[in-house]
Amino acid sequence: MPSLRVIHPSTWLPVEMGLLGEKRRRPREQALPAPLDEARDPERERANAAMERYARGEDRAFSELYDALAPRLHHYLLRASRDPSRADDLLQQTMLRIHHARGRFIVGAEVLPWAFAIARRLFIDSIRRRRNESRTISLETGGHEASPVDVAADQRPADELLDSQRLGSAIDVQLARLPESHRMAFELIQKDGLSIREAAEVLGATPGAVKLRAHRAYVALRLALGDLADRH
């Protein structure tokens, strides 16, 4: 059973909210909360190493690559599509694109932003294809609910956990109201653990633009969730 490496809102919200409070005091000096350190992320290193071995022809490395990439990609696709079966299909398509392109993998390149960019492109493509079909996105059943595994693994007191989940839900609602470009930048950095540079690569924008978009999303969230954030 692969380890679940899903970044649930309850894991990043307290940090984020702490910085939100700080922002209120020093609005001009606010910086985005730091994403995961790309150089020290062991799963990222594991994915890079597995991809490198797979590109060289070691077929067994694909399973390891899947274990390193799939939880993040699936979480991203689930969040984007809000449809578990569609997220499964898109994950399969993404992994197969990686499989077919293994011979093109550049020595020393980062596999994570590439995988996210493929997943994002396939998701956009799927939306275009379904544009004329009935809308299957359900706003009620999003992908943000904590899985039984997440909840069971969480050792915090029940009240704190409930508050955190309420806050996570409130943030999801607010995020859904943001312009897509802002939301995507924010989520790739804060939820998926990409660096600003990598998120910029995935989105095909400059790092400065992505930083600005994420910051604007961040400010909008802070304004919308001020009271909830204070309680945290």
Place this chain on the structure above:
Amino acid sequence: MLTPDLKHRILAAAASEASPTRRHRVVGTAIRAVSALAVPLLLFALVGGAGLGPRPLGLVAITALGTLAIAAWALLEGFGRGPSMLGRSRGRLLATAALVPVAFLVWKVIASSGVPHMMDPWPARPGLRCFGVTVLFAAWPFVALAWERWGSDPVHPRVLGLALGVGAGGGAAVLVDLWCPVGHVPHLLIGHVAPMLLLGSLGALVGARVLGVRLGR
């Protein structure tokens, strides 16, 4: 939620579809690279090779070296991916596509303006023949470059197509510059620069379909 069944399904699908490893791709890449050089050179020989006309040899050498450098830069920027699997940024590709035709024209004008009569009009050669020859020389390299990057760009395939088209046109412009003695600016615009723009536009047009990552491919 991820299930073991999904993993098994994906691993089985991957196992059932062959994919070339890095070593397997080397042969195909080498064939495409060599043919992208050889086919235009063969066509260049078929249309008569270098034509000095009234141009001094030094001018031909200088303009050819300059255009060669510009073409090399264009191909390096357009086709090269740097250290990232996502390739060059959109801005960098756009800048390359915009600057290459301008650099080519400016270099040609600067080099020709130093030699008397090199920019005189040639009424019999408005540039249509050079236009056709440039497109002819660039066609296979363009296809080879696009083939090499087929279905690989998930971020900005149209811009990549634009840069590849301009790069292929820039490469062809080196040979056409050796072949054509005309330095008149309208001729250069029609016969030498316009084909780059045409190929770039074609690349942008088919980029999403040919170079982009798409569902159902």
